[in-house]
Amino acid sequence: MPIRIPDALPATDLLAAENIFVMTEYRAMHQDIRPLRVILVNLMPTKVATETQILRKLSNTPLQVQVTLLRMGSHDAKHGSAQHLDTFYRTFGDIRDEHFDGMIITGAPVEHLDFEQVDYWDELCALMDWSQSHVHSTLHICWGALAGIYHHYGIRKRRLPAKLTGVFEHRLVKPTSPLLRGFDERFLAPHSRFSGVAVEDVEAAPQLEVLAVSEEAGLYAAKSMNSRHFFVFGHPEYDRLTLAEEYARDREAGIRGTLPVHYFPDDDPAAEPADLWCAHAQLLYTNWLNYYVYQTTPYDVRTAGSGGGGSAGAARKPEADGMRLQNEDDDGYDPWSDRREHPPLFEPDPWN
Numbered sequence: 001m002p003i004r005i006p007d008a009l010p011a012t013d014l015l016a017a018e019n020i021f022v023m024t025e026y027r028a029m030h031q032d033i034r035p036l037r038v039i040l041v042n043l044m045p046t047k048v049a050t051e052t053q054i055l056r057k058l059s060n061t062p063l064q065v066q067v068t069l070l071r072m073g074s075h076d077a078k079h080g081s082a083q084h085l086d087t088f089y090r091t092f093g094d095i096r097d098e099h100f101d102g103m104i105i106t107g108a109p110v111e112h113l114d115f116e117q118v119d120y121w122d123e124l125c126a127l128m129d130w131s132q133s134h135v136h137s138t139l140h141i142c143w144g145a146l147a148g149i150y151h152h153y154g155i156r157k158r159r160l161p162a163k164l165t166g167v168f169e170h171r172l173v174k175p176t177s178p179l180l181r182g183f184d185e186r187f188l189a190p191h192s193r194f195s196g197v198a199v200e201d202v203e204a205a206p207q208l209e210v211l212a213v214s215e216e217a218g219l220y221a222a223k224s225m226n227s228r229h230f231f232v233f234g235h236p237e238y239d240r241l242t243l244a245e246e247y248a249r250d251r252e253a254g255i256r257g258t259l260p261v262h263y264f265p266d267d268d269p270a271a272e273p274a275d276l277w278c279a280h281a282q283l284l285y286t287n288w289l290n291y292y293v294y295q296t297t298p299y300d301v302r303t304a305g306s307g308g309g310g311s312a313g314a315a316r317k318p319e320a321d322g323m324r325l326q327n328e329d330d331d332g333y334d335p336w337s338d339r340r341e342h343p344p345l346f347e348p349d350p351w352n
Contacts (some may be wrong), residue, residue: 107142
């Protein structure tokens, strides 16, 4: 099924050229289905590139997703086209009275600043507070994860001795989590950041749990116990050449020592890197969208703050409301909950 985005968005043609199913607004209006409503809070200066990367991941699912692009109204963007922002982006004030199934908060190149020094910090905090009652589940990426876990749970970022950049191996800490369903025990993912969150700080927080870590890069993924907040400290959505482009910009800006590790063949920046993380990146976005948004969001999205009650495609039975509490290992909707006992509908049953 397709991703639903504005007809004239530049990413539309780019995704269509990659044989990705994109539905125009005109066509979507003629289908009798409620799409998932997802906000993409794009804090990156490379607006079009970031839109394209994340929309690519959201598109490869059997769900129709209506994406709202959001920018910070309190920030004067110095990169990108003002016409592009005015045409395709909304601000927090525009959507304050609406409800959404999911939200994604991207990274931002402001790690050298304390959170309170970021010019749009107050607006972002207001948005994150608003999401508690107006968004069913939020996925925070890189700096967005640092900001979200600090704002919601008070866990501070730690400055790294040097920029962490490259493609690193990770291991699963909680392989039963639906967010990681289909992942190999070891998988690769890109990182690009100057700060991080200590694993032990998250482990000490009773409202959070660690999902995946890297021996070299540290914490990769964590979530809240109620599955409303997900924190991914890498950049799984990055394209094959994104780290190379960042390295070139760092060199041009006079920032040394930022050669991405495990990325360029033989550490030669002239050599083209391989894309070794695309499949797991797709799984991460697909699993979040399916298990933590579609399967648990209320059919009436206006009740999103109440904690669940049905999928966007069909109404759930009232007796299923406490399902997440009854399934400690899955943290989300249990698709086997309504199975017949004799004979069983699904074999084997992965939940037991």
